[in-house]
Amino acid sequence: MVDNSIWELTFYNNLNATLMFLPLMLVFGEIPHKIFVTQLLEFQFWVLMVVGGVCGISIGAITALQIKVC
Numbered sequence: 133m134v135d136n137s138i139w140e141l142t143f144y145n146n147l148n149a150t151l152m153f154l155p156l157m158l159v160f161g162e163i164p165h166k167i168f169v170t171q172l173l174e175f176q177f178w179v180l181m182v183v184g185g186v187c188g189i190s191i192g193a194i195t196a197l198q199i200k201v202c
Contacts, residue, residue: 138196138197138199139196141196141199142192142195142196142199146192
């Protein structure tokens with residue numbers, strides 16, 4: 133289905149995880165907290181967002197490299 137591409141498999145895995153996580157955010161009322169971020173213009177907020185993004189991409193890339201496709 134993904135033409136033996138680990139990157140396409142990783143994309144669909146992340147897409148599925150996002151779609152499965154959204155209902156939990158709705159049930160626990162987290163959506164308004166994520167939409168109305170008061171620290172949007174603060175430097176520390178963006179530093180932490182960038183660090184979290186780099187860590188997330190690194191974890192995803194390392195996980196994808198561990199997948200052996202036939």
